[in-house]
């Protein structure tokens with residue numbers, strides 16, 4: 001969808017900002033460009049909407065060489081969000097959002113209806129915020145209007161240059177989550193510039209790590225964190241890349257431990273047999289509808305008469321299959337739990353297994369090994385300390 005072919009940009013003073021760059025962003029893909037200040041990220045991005053012209057090479061958008069497209073026409077097809085949002089101070093939020101549809105000659109009513117829809121989509125109630133002016137919004141809200149405005153004419157391509165760079169870390173994380181949710185609905189082809197590696201790995205389907213004017217590595221976030229291509233990339237992603245990788249590695253069913261499962265109405269004797277057969281010290285307890293209830297220890301099972309219901313302990317720390325290892329670890333810490341349940345199904349009500357700290361560590365190591373060898377994670381072999 002966006003294709004760079006041997007693109008070089010040399011400024012008049014001789015600075016080579018971008019050097020023989022070739023890469024492609026597929027349709028509906030979000031690629032983050034990440035790297036230190038001055039490495040050529042913004043120059044790369046601005047060449048896509050012809051705010052900057054390349055010295056050599058060519059750029060194709062949707063198969064079309066953009067050097068042959070009128071820049072004004074081109075920009076209407078490409079949404080652009082920047083850090084200093086650049087909202088018109090004398091226009092209301094609704095009118096700001098309707099800017100491009102208005103320029104495209106849409107009728108005022110239709111443009112405003114579309115703007116209201118977009119504001120809603122970015123989490124701003126148009127009936128509350130639509131008539132406000134930009135200086136009556138918080139920084140985070142202004143960024144949301146910036147995103148809504150960029151999407152208003154439904155452009156297939158979105159360029160975002162540090163769009164969340166000016167807000168505090170808490171708001172930034174919220175905007176990132178909202179943007180991911182939005183992107184899963186609108187599926188734009190996005191080029192996203194950031195100097196923050198955490199943001200790059202969180203948002204990108206793939207990330208391009210920039211050195212000076214060149215891409216040092218272009219790969220999925222987990223691969224960049226798991227197997228940096230060069231010492232430069234390893235240094236840039238940081239010594240704590242293993243930790244960062246937690247947020248881009250999702251839980252697979254094969255990562256889970258399978259303790260015995262008993263039901264609330266099982267007799268203790270029956271549960272005891274299960275535990276003895278599997279030589280287990282505890283079992284997961286499900287209710288009649290197979291929803292997670294909690295757990296029961298071998299001691300409690302051995303304690304006497306009655307049913308599991310009389311001795312089961314509640315435990316509601318869980319995450320869905322596909323959640324990140326980071327989310328799982330965070331849930332474990334939040335509940336001060338030695339394990340958490342992993343559930344699946346539309347209502348997240350089907351028990352699939354449990355994740356323990358040891359299993360979490362193993363999943364992380366397996367995913368690193370899988371990336372390094374190109375194997376599936378379930379087939380990756382890692383050494384573990386015996387008895388653990």
Ligand SMILES: Nc1ncnc2c1ncn2[C@@H]1O[C@H](COP(=O)(O)OP(=O)(O)OP(=O)(O)O)[C@@H](O)[C@H]1O
Pocket residue numbers: 011012013015016017035036037038039040041042043044195
């Ligand atoms: N108009 C210009 N004339 C000369 N050199 C320029 C010009 N614009 C940018 N540069 C240089 O080109 C290089 C790349 O700049 P660019 O803005 O693309 O970097 P960046 O990676 O986006 O940095 P940042 O994260 O700080 O925005 C830098 O060395 C910069 O000084």
